Amino acid sequence: MTPEEIRRCKMIGDVNLFLPDGLAGQGECEIMIASKDDRRKGYAVEALQLFLRHLAQHLPLDPLQLIVKIASANIPSIKLFQTLGFGIVKHVKVFDEVEMHYAKPDDADILADLNLDSKRPARDGPKAIWEEIDLQGRIGMYYP
Structure with missing residues (x-):
């Protein structure tokens, strides 16, 4: 474009x-789709795949440093990040949120406590689909 x-x-x-700790620390990702009319249409997964690929290509940040924090009740968002290769590693009860890390397995005890299933796709190793995306010509990416 x-x-x-x-x-x-x-x-x-x-x-x-x-x-918060610069490129040497963890990188916390987040996404927000404002209108309910625009949710559940694939925009979030598309945006995150492009965003994560862009980060991996253009920042000296190891994808293993990527984390997300999501309200425990936000099941669609949890499942979204599971499909992108993030696993639930912590349930922070005081904030009622889960912490997910890239390329980590879901903690079975936390899944059971929250009545969740592991929806992570099977793959060889930690590589997620977004790691293979070609950014050339993609929406929102313009390099003269």
């Missing part, structure tokens, strides 16, 4: 990476 085409697009949410 050209810069002009990108400017005409409607913003439906955002994707962020927080680096």
Whole structure:
């Protein structure tokens, strides 16, 4: 897409990476799709795949440093990150949220406590589908 085409697009949410300890520490990913009308349409998974691939290609940040924190009741978001290769490693009860780390297995005890199933796709090793995406010509990516 050209810069002009990108400017005409409607913003439906955002994707962020927080680096509280700089590139040497963990990177906390988050996504927000604002309107309920825009949810459950694949936008979040598409945006996150492109975002994660962009991070892996353009930042000196090991994907194993990536984490997410999600409200325990937000099952769609938990399942989304499971499909992207993140596993539930901690349940922070005081905040009622789960912490997920990239390429880590789901903790079976936490899954049972929260009445969740592991929905992570089978794969050889920790590599997720987003690690193979070619960013050339993708939406929102413009390099003159």
